[in-house]
Structure formats: structure tokens, C-alpha cells
Amino acid sequence: MSSTVTTPLRTIRIGSRKSQLALVQTYWVQEQLQKHFPDRTFEVQTMSTHGDKILDVALSKIGDKGLFTKELELGMLSNDIDFAVHSLKDLPTNLPDGLVLGVVTERENPADALVVHEKHKDKQIDTLPEGAVVGTSSLRRLAQLRYHFPHLAFKDIRGNLNTRLAKLDEGEYDAIILAVAGLQRLGMGDRIHQTLPPEVSLHAVGQGALGIECRAGDTEVLELLKAIEHIPTAQRCYAERSFLRKLEGGCQVPIGVNTHLDGETLTLTGIVASVDGKQLVKDTLSGEASQAEKLGIELAERMRQQGAQEILEAIFAEIQRG
Template identity: 45%
Template sequence: MRTIVVGTRRSELAVTQTEWVMDRLRKRLPQDWEMKQERIVTKGDQILHVTLSKVGGKGLFVKEIEQALMDKRIDLAVHSMKDMPGEMPTGLVMGAVTLREDPRDCLLSREGLRLEQLPTGAKVGTSSLRRQSQILAERPDLVVEPVRGNLNTRYRKLMEGQFAAIVLAYAGILRMGWEEKVTEILEAETMLPAVGQGALAVQCRADDHEVLQWLETIHDAETERTVTAERSFLHAFDGGCHLPIAGYAVTTEEGIRLRGMVAHPSGAPVISGEESGNDPVQVGGALARRLQAEGAETLLQEIRKGIQP
């Protein structure tokens, strides 16, 4: 008999995602095993009065959960892939990457207006510099203001009239069953997704071979390949998920095609490009080097100075 303790953040979306993973694992569970859930508060959940970019640091939504894994309080951890730092603590591994949900962003508008239809000066809520830069690149006449809190909190602020629209990850909307609230799904040509958006990472201890073998049953190799290319691109910039960096990879007959972007929060400049190849790590690194040569690293240094707490 073994009891597997699964760690997660406490937000409704995080719990929903974790239960989705647990449901799939239960179908493959050894007969003498059982699972239970432990909900953990992270630093990113506690600091709600400032934007995440100003908090600084990486792993704001994962560090406390990773510590629980290392302390053996939990055996698995379910994370949104886009929250995962480029490097993991020694002794921990990504035991599974789940089949990717729709990686696009979406717009929820109080008046049912699309992004192109919002009136000049309309307030759009997002705390993501990546989303802010792309909204303003498309519509420099809009006003982007930060909105923090879980999905319910952000939606309530929209409906109370604090914002004309908010931008959220469509994957979270789908997992919450909120599709009817969506005004517009933003295509990648308008809003390039965050690295890893739509995928879930299931983390465990490297020496827990029983759990690792079990996690292989829900692992999706194609999602891992594309996300690896995206994370390689992000890692080359020493980038956290709170900088205005975007990356989205798809598999093709030739291998992997990765689009990447680094942009100023004001909407200009936007430095973007595309790279293809077979090795996901090499594809990500090659695209990063190309954008660095075009000024992306210098731009990020300026942005880091501007968002220092």
C-alpha cells in the first residue's frame, strides 16, 4: 500500500488542473496505491498588491511546492508549464508533460467587443508584460492596466466595470468550462503565447522510480518536444515567465518550427523571428541567438531596469 500525495497551488484553476491529472493517473494506479491532494500557498499567490514583474525572481508559483517535494511531504506536483523556471533544483525532475491544451490567449470583453472594436482609451486588464506589449503593438490607443488574483477575481473586476476587457489563457478557460464567457480567441499572429502555455508539468523526485514509471503513462512526447524548444529559447535569455518574451513551437514534417518574440512593454519595438530544425534545444538556442543579434538582449536589459522593485 502506498499513498501518493499530490501538491498543487490553492487556486481554483490549479486545483482543477491537478484533479484532471489525478483522474488520468487513477486509471493507471496500482491496486494497492491511493492518492490524496495537498494544497500549498506560494509566494506568487501571497503577493497580490504589485505586478509579478516587479516582484522579481523566478519560480514564484513553484518554489514552495518544490520544497515540499524535496522534504518528502508530497510525492508529485502539478504545475502550469509556463510557471516553471528553466532550471530545476537538484534531485527533482519533470516526470511527465501532459498533452497540451489550446495554447492561445483569449479576450473577455464586458460589452462583447473584439480587440479591434474596443474604443480608444479603453482599459484592458493583464499583469503580463508579454500580453501588454502585444496588445499595445496592435492597439497603441488602448490603456493596459495590471489585474491580479485568480480567474474568478479577475472576471469579477471585469464585470464590475474596472476594465473594458481582460486577457486570459484560453487553456485555463477551457479547463474551467468558461468558454461562453470568451469574446475572442486571439490567434498567435496577434498574441504569441507564453512559453509552455497550455501544457502541464508533473514534477517528482528523481530517485522515485515507482512514480516515474507510473507518470510515463500520461506523458505526451510531442508536447514535450515543442515545449522543450520554447523553454530553450526562454532560457537563453535567462528569462523568467514575467518578462515580455513569447515562444510557440509546433511539430512539422521536417521537425519543429518555433516562433519567438521579445518586445518592449510599450508595444515597440517588437523583435521576432522563426527557426526550424529537428533538435528542440538547438532550435530554441538558434532563434534566441538570432534575436539577440537583432538587439533583443539589449532591449531586455532596459526592461529589467525599468521594472526593478
């Protein structure tokens, strides 16, 4: 009588940053996978990234390539973790050899949100008084808001969501700009005073979506991850990421996007703005959703010829000067 030996299923180790938002997102992914594969074990391992440790310097001053991802990527390459959950907007468009963007999950609202101090609760972004201090750590938001509202004052703000909200409530800022998705995921949607329309602020590439990065050859993990992939979101984000990649912009360059899917037609709008808000190039292109990456490249090339190249070169020169 022969006995069958069953090989135990491999435990899948999920890497995450330690921030509150990162953990909420990672535990959501863990929960979804557990529902799809109840016989598997998914465990979360946390680590601090370079971007989490430096909280007193503007993001644009400390380099942006892999600021919130490098340590997690090293963990995957050394087989300490099997995949990592990222806010897709933090994931560089060029990944290290051996790693891939496995799947993109369904997107939350990708827009930016205005959060105001109590004394401005009757105001909107366009009715804030002259000189009102608006906090943001994003050059993309800063450039667009300076372009539309040159009468406002802008001040860098760092720290996690609770820290930023505390600084606002204590009166250090009149208003701050945050991602709608982050506030909603942390159950703080009631702090959203105004969702900024795309005419005012195009969002970051990948904003509102989660990107799951894993080893390129790990077919077992790639197969499991397919269960939580959201194709319409992926198509939109692939177009946005190829647009950004073609313009060679990291997360700290004033590049904004907006995407819309209508059946099989994908529409991509992009902007490139100077940090002082005095120059802004904007254009829109539509094409087949199945050709999302090609669409992003085409729009980037068109905008380069419309003046985006000169704006970006000036920004890169300024960053190199420090």
C-alpha cells in the first residue's frame, strides 16, 4: 500500500512599509488574497524605507528614485519577501532587473483634495484669501497651484497623514493638499473639504491605485496575484507610467495626468509645468485601451515638441545644482 506525501504549500511573504497607510493597503491585499486562496498562508513583513526615515527635508531635495521602494526591492531580490505592495505613484517607472510590476488593483478616486483649517471652512481653493499658506510636499501640486493661484503662499509639509493634519489644525497652515485616496483608505474622508477638479490639479501618475511588485520569474506568485488584478485600472496606469517614463520624470517632477476609459477608448491628458508655475504645457490624446503604453509615449513626444522638453531640462538643471 503506497502513501502519498503532500508537499506543504509555500507561505507567501508580503513586504510593506511601516506607515499607517502602507499597512492599511497591505492588509487589504492580504485579506483579498486570503479570500481567493483560503488554503494558503499570506504573512506581512514590514520595513522602513529611506523616504520614511528622512522627514525634515523636502522630497525633491533627497532624490526620488526608489525613495519608498528600494529596501522592499532588496528584500525581494534576496528572497526575504515574495512581493511588495506599493502606492503605485511611489513606484519608479523603471524597475530593477529581476523585478516586475505584477498587477495593479482597482483604483480609488485619484484626485487631489483640499483640506482646510477650521477658520476657512466657508472657502474653496479659489476663494482662499491672498497670502493664505497652503502646505504640499509635491512639486506637481505646487507647480499647478502656483499657475492657477499665484496669490497664495506655498510651504513644504512632510510627515504621515496624522502629522500633516495636526500641523494644519494647529494653525501652521491655512490649508493642505492631500490625495483623496489616502484619506478615504484611512477612514478620514470627512476631512476632504474640496476634491480638486482636473482643470486645477491633474493627479500623479498611478495615484489612487496599488501596484504589486514581485520577482519576474516567480510564476506561482504572479498567478496568485492575477486574482486581484483590475484590467481597466491597469490600462489607465500603464498609459500614465509610459508617459512619465518617456519624459524621464521621477515622482518629484511637476508632471500630472488624467485618464478616462470609455469602452475600449482610453483618453490621456498630461501636463508638464515649471516649478514657479509660470509655464505649463498641457495636451490630450485618445486611442485604443489595448495600446495604453503606446498612447503614453505618443503624448509625451507630442508635448516635448510643444515646450515640455525645455521646462524639464530647466528643472533637472536646478535639481542638479541642489
